[in-house]
Amino acid sequence: xxxxxxxxxxxxxxxxxxxxxxxxxxxxxxxxxxxxxxxxxxxxxxxxxxxxxxxxxxxxxxxxxxxxxxxxxxxxxxxxxxxxxxxxxxxxxxxxxxxxxxxxxxxxxxxxxxxxxxxxxxxxxxxxxxxxxxxxxxxxxxxxxxxxxxxxxxxxxxxxxxxxxxxxxxxxxxxxxxxxxxxxxxxxxxxxxxxxxxxxxxxxxxxx
Numbered sequence: 001x002x003x004x005x006x007x008x009x010x011x012x013x014x015x016x017x018x019x020x021x022x023x024x025x026x027x028x029x030x031x032x033x034x035x036x037x038x039x040x041x042x043x044x045x046x047x048x049x050x051x052x053x054x055x056x057x058x059x060x061x062x063x064x065x066x067x068x069x070x071x072x073x074x075x076x077x078x079x080x081x082x083x084x085x086x087x088x089x090x091x092x093x094x095x096x097x098x099x100x101x102x103x104x105x106x107x108x109x110x111x112x113x114x115x116x117x118x119x120x121x122x123x124x125x126x127x128x129x130x131x132x133x134x135x136x137x138x139x140x141x142x143x144x145x146x147x148x149x150x151x152x153x154x155x156x157x158x159x160x161x162x163x164x165x166x167x168x169x170x171x172x173x174x175x176x177x178x179x180x181x182x183x184x185x186x187x188x189x190x191x192x193x194x195x196x197x198x199x200x201x202x203x204x205x206x207x208x
Contacts, residue, residue: 007058008056009057010058012062016038020036032044049061101196102197103196106192107190112186112189115182118180123177124175130168133165133166133167135166147174
């Protein structure tokens, strides 16, 4: 268990050590703090090179080569030679994808009425009676004159000799009549609208 007031430090190359915050506070009052490494060495590192982690420990943002400073330099501590690294800060830019909003597509159905003039066909028959009153020698078959069908009607009449009298003809004409009947029909049309919903970003996301 880590003693109270002591924080753990880890770094690249397997570096591990501790900082006694009672002697070296991490509140920014001192630009440098002393790190006691597990291998017995003691280093004086800039406070800006230490970054606090979520578990309360600190990550040392220095390469192992930067820690190989000449030994024998003066400094505080009694655990061994004090190493003072000379570092330069570099700007590291990183980008990540964040969600800025949601898109919702809504489909709207519009209705409208239209009047459609639909042509309708029907057949009509007209019958015309044409008197003939003429004797014939025999029955006359049905015949056509264009679109008119002619049917002969006969009647026997007493005469000195019995003969067929063409009494009349039925003239049946078929013709097509076109009529317009308005019909109401409902037509549908779809329309899509897009609504955008902004997502509230946290303070951490806004500073990145």
